[in-house]
Amino acid sequence: QWLKVRERLRAEIGDVEYKTWLLQIVLGPLEEDEVTLFLPTRFLRDWIRGQYGDRLEALWRAENALVRRVELQVVRPATAVPIAEPAPDSTPAASTPRDRVEMGEENPSNPGPEARHDLAAPLDPRFTFSSFVVGKPNEFAYACARRVAEKPSSPGFNPLFLYGGVGLGKTHLMHAIGSELTQAGGVSVAYMSAEKFMYRFIAAIRSQSTMEFKEHLRSVDVLMIDDLQFLIGKDNTQEEFFHTFNALVDAGRQIVVSADKSPSDLSGLEDRLRTRLGCGMVADIHATTFELRISILEAKAQASGVVVPGKVLEFLAHKITSNVRELEGALNRLIAHANLFGRPVTLENTQDVLHDILKAHDRRVTIEEIQRKVAEHWNIRLTDMSSARRARAVARPRQVAMFLAKHLTSRSLPEIGRKFGNRDHTTVMHAVSRVQELMERDVAFAEDVELLKRMLEG
Ligand code: ADP
Ligand code: MG
Numbered sequence: 001q002w003l004k005v006r007e008r009l010r011a012e013i014g015d016v017e018y019k020t021w022l023l024q025i026v027l028g029p030l031e032e033d034e035v036t037l038f039l040p041t042r043f044l045r046d047w048i049r050g051q052y053g054d055r056l057e058a059l060w061r062a063e064n065a066l067v068r069r070v071e072l073q074v075v076r077p078a079t080a081v082p083i084a085e086p087a088p089d090s091t092p093a094a095s096t097p098r099d100r101v102e103m104g105e106e107n108p109s110n111p112g113p114e115a116r117h118d119l120a121a122p123l124d125p126r127f128t129f130s131s132f133v134v135g136k137p138n139e140f141a142y143a144c145a146r147r148v149a150e151k152p153s154s155p156g157f158n159p160l161f162l163y164g165g166v167g168l169g170k171t172h173l174m175h176a177i178g179s180e181l182t183q184a185g186g187v188s189v190a191y192m193s194a195e196k197f198m199y200r201f202i203a204a205i206r207s208q209s210t211m212e213f214k215e216h217l218r219s220v221d222v223l224m225i226d227d228l229q230f231l232i233g234k235d236n237t238q239e240e241f242f243h244t245f246n247a248l249v250d251a252g253r254q255i256v257v258s259a260d261k262s263p264s265d266l267s268g269l270e271d272r273l274r275t276r277l278g279c280g281m282v283a284d285i286h287a288t289t290f291e292l293r294i295s296i297l298e299a300k301a302q303a304s305g306v307v308v309p310g311k312v313l314e315f316l317a318h319k320i321t322s323n324v325r326e327l328e329g330a331l332n333r334l335i336a337h338a339n340l341f342g343r344p345v346t347l348e349n350t351q352d353v354l355h356d357i358l359k360a361h362d363r364r365v366t367i368e369e370i371q372r373k374v375a376e377h378w379n380i381r382l383t384d385m386s387s388a389r390r391a392r393a394v395a396r397p398r399q400v401a402m403f404l405a406k407h408l409t410s411r412s413l414p415e416i417g418r419k420f421g422n423r424d425h426t427t428v429m430h431a432v433s434r435v436q437e438l439m440e441r442d443v444a445f446a447e448d449v450e451l452l453k454r455m456l457e458g
Contacts (some may be wrong), residue, residue, distance in 0.1 A: 001060070001176075002035075004024065004063055005060055005063055006025075009022060009052065009055060009056065009059060013052070015262070021044070021047065021052070021177075022258060024039060024040055024044060025037050025038070025039060025048070026038040026039075026306045028073065028368055030202060031200045032066060032199070033067060034068060034069045034071055035060055035069070035070050035071065036054075036071045037070060037071070037072050038070075038073055039072055039073065039074055039249075039359075041074060041077070042074050045073070047332075047336055047457060051333075053072070053457075055331030056070050056218050057069065059141075068195060068199065069099065073353060073398065079160060089271070089403075096139075117240045120220075121191055121196060121283040123175045123178045123179050123182070123189075123190045124175050125178070126131065126175075126178055127171065127175035128157075128175075128179055128180075129142075129145075129146060129149070129176045129180060131299070131303075132172055132173065132176060133168065133295045133299050134310065135288070135289065135291060135292030135295060135352045135384070136289060136292070137285065137286035137287060137288055137289055137292055138168070138285045138286070138363065140283050140284070140290050141164070141283040141285045142173065143172060144157065144160055145160070145162070145173040145176060145177050145256075145283075146428060148160050148177055148254060148256060149177045149180040150180075152221065152222055152254035153182065153369060154357075154383070155279060156280065157280060157281045158254050158255060158281075159255045159257055159276075159277060159279075159281075160192050160255070160257070160283070161252075161257050161263060161278065161281065161282045161283070162174070162257070162258045162259075162264075162285065163259045163260060163263075163283075163284055163285070164284060164286065165260065165285075165322075165323070166260065166322075166323055167322070167323030167324050168286075168288065168324060169324060170226070170227075171226055171258065171259040174191060174224050174226055174258060175191065177189075177222070177256060178222070178224060179222075180193045187222060188219070188221050189220065189221065189222045190217065190220040190222070190223050191219065191226070191423070192225065192226070193225070193226045193227050194225050194226065194230040195227065195230045196295050197225055197237065198231065199232055200430055201236075201237055202240050214240075214243075214244065216416050218247045218248060220245060220253065223253065223254075223255050223256075224256040224257070225241070225255075225256075225258075225444050226257075226278075227259065228259040229261065229264070230262050230267075231267055231269065232267075232268035232269060235270075238268075238270055238273060241273070242270065245276065246276070249276075254334070255335060257277060257338070262278075262284065263275075263277040263282060264278060275340070287321075287322075288324060290317055290321075293316075293317035293321070293327060294313055294317045296315060296328075297313045297316060297317060297327065297331055298327060300331055301331060301335075304335045306334075306335045306338045306339065307333070307343065307345070308335070308344065308345045310332070311347050312345055312346070315347060315350065316331060316350075317331055319358055319361050320357070321361075327457055329357070330354050333354065333357075334350060338347070351394060365408045365456050365457070367405045367409060368419075369415065370401050370404045370408065371401050371419075371420075373402075373452060373455060373456055374397050374400055374404065375451070377399065377452055378396075379392065380394050380397055384419030385398055385420055385421070386419070386420050386422075388421065398420060399431035399434055400435055400449055400452070401420070401450075402416055402427075402432060403435035403436070404452060405428075406428065407453070408431050413429055414428075416428045435449065
């Protein structure tokens with residue numbers, strides 16, 4: 001299977017990229033639902049995760065429908081003892097024992113004070129409170145998470161329910177709580193996605209070890225379940241989670257749960273579960289603001305040690321607005337390129353390096369924007385875009401705005417007409433062909449229109 005996946009990917013991305021990046025991957029353990037791939041350095045792991053992670057997962061699934069996740073892990077060769085001397089070029093032995101691999105990251109020979117909880121997923125050491133950038137949209141969720149990490153199971157904060165859109169920091173905050181508590185010691189923390197919870201549960205049923213599974217889960221001090229929306233429609237797993245939940249809360253243990261919606265909006269979860277989920281602290285992470293995106297980029301650029309000009313940060317924060325993960329991915333790619341080719345990051349090479357990402361994020365231009373820019377350009381009043389005046393000085397710009405609306409938005413002709421003072425769609429059609437004609441005849445006019453078009457496309 002791995003060979004097939006590799007060949008497919010090679011066909012997709014071409015030989016050069018394949019040899020540069022993917023040849024160093026070594027196949028690790030295969031579990032029922034998870035494939036682990038080993039990489040020799042953290043840099044490579046991040047790079048491959050960012051560039052090819054989704055494709056790797058999709059291709060694996062195409063080969064084997066049971067695979068849910070492809071896990072990328074950094075593994076140094078079993079013989080690399082000194083932590084201070086990384087050996088980035090060597091490949092790990094494929095037979096590296098599983099337990100060592102799970103202890104994972106940079107120093108496999110030093111498992112740290114805690115033995116890792118068998119059932120739980122490992123915590124990502126990068127997701128800490130100090131690496132979380134706080135701003136208006138997330139300050140409440142952050143404060144709640146800190147509070148739980150300081151004093152788990154305090155009344156009013158149990159369960160802690162974090163919710164918000166994709167890539168806004170829910171998982172980050174959960175890992176931060178986990179790391180903080182584990183480091184303080186004496187507290188056992190289990191973190192896993194709801195999906196993993198379900199697969200573990202099913203595996204336990206299959207191997208007739210549900211008792212063990214339950215006992216194990218109910219023995220932890222803090223249970224964190226990520227992306228609970230996954231349990232919608234999975235009634236048996238919900239039921240099991242509900243009982244675990246009750247047992248833990250009754251025993252004074254802390255629960256932290258995340259989801260993409262608030263408890264009351266998670267239709268498809270059993271009512272009694274929703275009710276219990278909502279009775280502790282519910283904290284909402286809002287969409288990022290421009291300011292927060294800038295602060296996040298500044299923090300990450302600084303941590304990388306690569307100088308990224310403010311103009312580039314502003315550009316990214318402006319272009320990629322939906323999701324911090326993508327914002328971070330774009331910045332990481334810039335940094336990787338700068339490191340790889342030893343050249344500074346500039347606005348020009350940013351556009352180049354991020355070509356594909358930026359295309360996907362092109363802001364949709366609105367008709368209002370078009371009208372504003374065009375009115376500004378020919379120095380007419382914005383209201384004349386929808387007025388009945390027919391004087392050439394206003395009629396021509398109006399036609400250009402209609403032309404641009406047709407070319408730059410996905411609006412239909414009648415929709416465009418409506419935005420221009422309820423004009424008929426035939427008027428719009430006429431305007432479009434008229435502008436076309438004029439552009440062919442009048443070079444200066446054509447330049448004007450092209451310029452406007454470029455400005456609007458940003
Ligand atoms: P979610 O679980 O809500 O989908 P994640 O917690 O996985 O999102 O966040 C996606 C990425 O964005 C992670 O790499 C995370 O570190 C980063 N991130 C999100 N919000 C912040 C923030 N406020 N400060 C720093 N990094 C952030
Ligand atoms: Mg998440």
